[in-house]
Amino acid sequence: MTCPPLTITFLGTGTSSGVPMIACSCAVCTSTDKKDKRLRSSVLVRSAKTTLVVDTTPDFRYQMLREHVMHLDAVVFTHPHKDHVAGLDDIRAYNYFSQKAMQVYANEMTQETIIREFPYAFSDFKYPGIPEIKLNTIDGAPFMVGDIPVTPITVWHLKMPVLGFRFGNFTYITDANRIEDSEKEKIRGSQILVVNALRKEKHISHYTLQEAIDLTHELHIPQAYFTHISHQLGKHEEITAELPPGIHLAYDGLKLQMEAITE
16 A cells, blocks of 8 residues: 655643643653653644544644644544543534545544534534534544545554554554454554653553553554653653653654555
8 A cells, every 4th residue: 555755743742631640740741851741642644635533622722823834635643532532523614725625534423422522513503613514434444634644553542442543554552451463564664663651550441551561562553752741750851861761651742754655
């Protein structure tokens, strides 16, 4: 499958509470390092022709303004948790300027939540200014968003199936603590893997820092960037110094360039 050159922008790299966390005075939350300021996790994926975002966090409006995203073709959802869908209402600005419905890609479980959380967007009477959404069902098969190929990868967030996505040689996974062997095969060969690394201590539904490192090594990924980070992990600078070669903590605003590939 052909994939054009891509630019990946980390819109947010924090867990559901963000960093700093409200009312917390820990060393991470009071840090002056801008890399310790983490909005909720999301990435922007751009080719020369197509722009898509993975998830619309509660910080979606600010993330779009910060990155000067003037046009958006689609939203691709990982799962229906609030920190990944809450900002969807703000796509109405793109509706207004493009005069088109936003193409939204999600599995049936996530679509049910979207319809329940934003019922006014799907009502028979369309009040002026509401979001215009065209739902597209992700059924596990690869699909195209414009000229960008997307391969869904099913991972497990405790008992919830969550979708990761491979775009060419770039794989993005968040909210996972287990991946079945058959799905790991879809990740192999990636040049860059992004995966959640919540903290050092064991968690019921997220990879720990060491588990994320182990996954990267198991799959022989040359470069990895960890995301969905909590204030419990530690300061960006200090944790970065502990990481093996080729493994990094992502941070808000980080941009990665991916070369075109033909498979």
